[in-house]
Amino acid sequence: MNILQMLREWSGEPHWHKQVRTYIRWMHLGDMPAVVQIEQASFAYTWTEEQILRCWRQRNCIGLVAERNEKVVGFMMYELHKAKLHATNFAVAPTCRRQGIGRQLASKLISKVFSHHRPRLTLVVRENNMRAQFFFRAMTFCVVESLPGYYEDSGEDGLLMEYRVPTTVTAEQVDRLLESIWS
Numbered sequence: 001m002n003i004l005q006m007l008r009e010w011s012g013e014p015h016w017h018k019q020v021r022t023y024i025r026w027m028h029l030g031d032m033p034a035v036v037q038i039e040q041a042s043f044a045y046t047w048t049e050e051q052i053l054r055c056w057r058q059r060n061c062i063g064l065v066a067e068r069n070e071k072v073v074g075f076m077m078y079e080l081h082k083a084k085l086h087a088t089n090f091a092v093a094p095t096c097r098r099q100g101i102g103r104q105l106a107s108k109l110i111s112k113v114f115s116h117h118r119p120r121l122t123l124v125v126r127e128n129n130m131r132a133q134f135f136f137r138a139m140t141f142c143v144v145e146s147l148p149g150y151y152e153d154s155g156e157d158g159l160l161m162e163y164r165v166p167t168t169v170t171a172e173q174v175d176r177l178l179e180s181i182w183s
Helices: 003-011 029-042 049-056 101-115 130-138 171-182
Strands: 023-026 061-068 071-080 084-092 120-126 142-147 158-164
Touching: 023 101, 029 049, 029 061, 029 071, 029 084, 049 061, 049 071, 049 084, 061 101, 071 101, 084 101, 101 120, 101 130, 120 130, 130 158
Parallel strands: 084 120
Antiparallel strands: 023 061, 061 071, 071 084, 120 158, 142 158
């Protein structure tokens, strides 16, 4: 699929209006087979189970899974830093994409920025991963920096994307923001 086709697909009527509520919960060890399977089905250069576990077991790392009908259909991992949250991994099973699961995971991640009182949320996307770039831009992230040779596995550049909390925000504005993401 070329860039024009992807733009047409993303600019058309989204499938999110038909989204089914997904249960998002803490990741546990029993989720690893499903998480690894989603990881392998989602990326050309994948994390191994050992790498996922090593990241997840760090003191500042949190893992969440999206579950539908008692089956893990997506996951995300993020790190807590002093002034930000940093998403390290984010994926939805290919058969479950365009159903609002990624949007629900991203909404949960954005809500963590507020609950952890961090003003920024960052993540890095491969330069050629246009779908992820479009998705996170739709979630109000913006590219703040190009990272030459960021990915050791391929030498590919990364794009640092950021969601920044407005400096003065009320609880009502947070509620409206999260509601706008859902609608």
